[in-house]
Amino acid sequence: MKQYSCYLCSEKCSNVQTNIEFGLPIFRCDGCGLLQTGRISESFLNKYYAGEYSDARLMHVSEGYLKTAARRGEDQKAFVEAVSGTTQFENVLDFGGGFGGALEAFPQSNKYLYEVDPQALEKLKAAEGVNLLGPAELESEDFGQFFDLIIVSHVLEHLKDPVLELERLQSRLKPGGYLFIEVPTEDETVLRLQVEAAEPGLGHIFHFELGTVRKLLEECSGYRVAETVQCGVDKIAFYKRQIEMEFGISNSGNGIWLRALLQSDGSAVEPKSRKKDTDLADTVLEWLYLRCTYERDAVKWSRKAYKELQGIVSEPVPSAEAVIGLEKGNLQKLFFLSEKARREALDNAKTLKQAVQANGKLTERVEADTREKKDLLRKAEEKEKKFQGERAKHQGELKSKNREYQDLLKRVEAMEKSTAFRLGTFLTSPLKFFQGSKKLDAKPRPVVESEAQKAKRVKKISENREDVQKFYENNGFALIQDVIPSEEARGMSGKFKSDLIHENVPDEGHTTFDIAAVHKEGRDYAFDPRVLAAVRNCLGDDIKFLQWATYQLNHMSFPWHRDGPFRQFGIGHDWDESQDPYKVAKIILYLDCRDFAMAVYPETHKRDIDRTQIKPDRDNFVLLEPIQQTADTKLENKPYLVRVKPGDALVFDQRLYHCGRLIDPKTGKFTKSIPGDKSFLSYTYGADNPHSYRFFAYFNRERAFNIKPMNDDLVKQLKDENLMLSTGQDNYFDKHPEQREHLWLPEAK
Structure with a gap:
């Protein structure tokens, strides 16, 4: 399927998950953020709404359903009156009113209902005081500038072209008349809960959030937006069926509904279609x-x-x-x-x-x-009896073996005291030493600096700390050269590969997650004073270990990306530093790397760019010179290459756009062929504040990496060295579930 562009702003869209009713992708616009299901043909939708959708709605119609609809209508009327300051509406239209009920809130008004569902129309024939309208009647001159209020409740999410329909309805309103809108909140959190329950929003093509409702309404000509709010009971608790639907709850930031009130400005509007043709045939859609x-x-x-x-x-x-x-x-x-x-x-x-x-x-x-129930119970009783008999038998055998073992120990002690044994040991010990030394020499351990050498290196790393820290704050990254000696780095590259790789490395490379918990040297480097000094150069002294740590071999991530929990610029808690500064960084310690450079885009931890416009040619990248890392340097608005060698480290803000690049030494151009091995360790650290709590919970609890809680020994060492978060290993989002909104969760997309 070709690239899908946004219905609202025509920008490029990214696939976030699947609409589990239609089997089509749900896209989020990279520009305006609107969530929308992939293109569906008009003919398929017409057949669906007249058939399966109509049948599904009819099954829910009951006396209780109609009472709820009436109660919803009263709640909506109260909202309209409070915002407009008006209580009298002569002519009221419920556009897409279903089986009725909402209009009962307007007993003094002339009531009209527009509906195309054949089964709903059949039921509505018996409704008293309600005038039914079809497409031809509504578009006739009789109803031009006729209505004082039009209700569009839970309709927009079903429409193929909602802006077009709202602009059409503007001509049906009197100048100064009002149009009320209500849609369900369907952000990525709600969509994920619908997948878990296997219950999608029936017939929903658009999936609205408060911000995207506002942007859609801004595109509608002929209206003034009087108010937009989110209301109703908590969406997470509701979709998890922990609470029932209630009315009268206004201005709830986590509510299940979004409401808006528009006022016609009386201008003449020429409605324009924004529909795009589908890429799929009706047979495939069906x-x-x-x-x-x-x-x-x-x-x-x-x-x-x-x-x-x-x-x-x-x-x-x-x-x-x-x-x-x-x-x-x-x-x-x-x-x-x-x-x-x-x-x-x-x-x-x-x-x-x-x-x-x-x-x-x-x-x-x-x-x-x-x-077979009785038979299973009988067999279980027989197994229990047999187990008890075998247990008694084994206990007797164990006592007998224990006696034999004690006798053997006594014989060994007597033999060791004998003259022959002592003489034999003396004669054979040189041979054992020779054989043992040959075995040790077969696989030498990597040479690691002594504590004194490490202290000397830490002092050198920290020499230009003020310049490095200011450069990091301005540009979002810093290169720290020679964090460990290159000989140590290459030696560790071989050891990690030998310890962790037991078969051919796959084409996409190898990753060992939670390396500090599963490998001794992986843990040692998490506490290594040289590594911590490099991080403190950028973040300051107050840093905590955030557990997210990996060893990677021949893994390349070529597309530009961010690493944090909230990856869309300006949306989510990573971008709000009004209460706490964002100090979360990853350090990559390079063990083996040839012809490799990390590509970074300076300042994208504080501003946004259109990454699709970055030209991929090598000539468009600027090579960073380490001498540029001064307090006064703000790099150009261009992509940069940071060349690294074994033992170097790169520290970067987790909101910064970055990617990997390989350079052909013969041509100087980019290539995707990895020469030899490229391996590194990565660790994340952060200040003890909510930004770090969210990062820890996101990677180690919310994402599907199967990261286990840290063991007691590792936790004790972190506490002893003041590297443990004050929140411990708790999932911050369990205490603040509302902050899950806008999390980047590809496993649920």
Whole structure:
């Protein structure tokens, strides 16, 4: 599929996750941030809304449903009256009003309802005092500048071209008339919760946040925006089914609804379409929709059946996800996450067939396990008796072996006291020493500096600390040369490779996560005074170890990227330094590297750039000279190359744009061919403030890297050396769940 551009601003978009109803990508605009489902044809949508969507809505219609709709209408009316200062609306239109209910809040008004759902229209025929309008009636001259208030509640997220529809409705309002909008909050947190529950927002094409609602309304001609708010109960608790829907909760930063009130300025508006043609045929869209439907049903019914099964049989019961080939933590693998997955799914439907077959066999399994229940209990009793008998037998054998062992010890002691034994030891010890020394020489250990040598190197590293720190603050990075000797670096490169690589290195390279917890030398360098001195040159003395640490061999990340939890400039808590300065940095200690340079874009920890406009040619990059690292230096607005050698370290702000580059020594041009081995260690440190708490929780708890809590011994050493965060190993986001909004979580995208 070709590059998708934003409906609202036409900028490039990035795939964040999959719409689990339609099986299409959900994109976030790199420019305005709008979340939107990939292109769907108008013909497919018309068929969907008249068929499956209409049936699904009809199933929910009940007396309780209509009462909730009426209560929602009263809450919306209160909002309109409070913002507009008006309580009298002669003519009111509910645009896309479904099965009615909201208009009951306007008993003194002339009530009109626009709807195209055939089943809803059939139900509405019996509604008293409501005038039904279709497309032809609404667009007629009779209703030009006619309405005092138009309600557009939970409609915009379903429309193919919402700006066009809002501009059309402007001509139906009296000059000064009002248009009310309500849509559900569907940020990335909500979308992730919908995936976990296998329950998407039905028919949602756009997924709004407060900021993107405001940007969409700014694009609508003919209106003045009177108010936009987020309201309702907490979205996370609601989608986790911990609380019920309530009304009367206004201005909630984590609410489940977004509301807006527009006022017509009375100008003549020529509505303009922003629709883009779909890249997919209706047959493909239908196939994707049906597949997602089957997959969601398989998960839901499997969960239900296996929950009941666990209460029937005594044997352990696997999870429903495991039975149909999924791990519970990777539920989203069930749905399409990439174009590659989509092509594979089109070529091979075996996964779907297996899921449906597994679901069909659940009833048979329940019945079979029920019949075998008594038999299982009987077998369990027999096993228990057999175990007790074998246990008594083994205890007797153990006592007998212990007696034999004690007798053997006595014989060994007597033999060691004999003259023959002492003479034999004396004669053979030189040979053992010779053989042992040959074995040790076969694989020499890397030479590491003594403590005195390390102290001398720390002093040298810290000589220009003031210049380096100011250069780091201005530009977002600093090169610290000769943090360890090159001989030590190359020796450690060989040791890490020997210890950790036991097979061929894959094409994408090798990464060992949590290196400080799983490897002795990996831990030693986390506390090494030379490494800490390099970090303190940039961040100051108050630094804490943030656990996120890796060893990487022949791993290259060529695209420009940031490393922090909040990667879109200006959005998320990384960019707010009003309370605490952002002091989170990664140090990369290079062990072996030839013809390599780190590419950095100065100052992008404080400002944004369009990384797609960076020309990839070597001639467009400036080579950093170490002599440039002074307090007064602010680098040009260009990409820079930082050449490194074994033993050097690069420290950089985790918000800085960076990437790896290899340089062909013959041509001087960029290449993707790695000459020999390229290996390094990376560690992250930060000041003891919420920026570091969020970083620690993001990489070690929120991301799917399977990072375990640090063991007691490592924690003790961190505390002894004052490198432990004051929050310990707690997940900061568990205490502040609202701050998960805007986290960059590719595993959920």
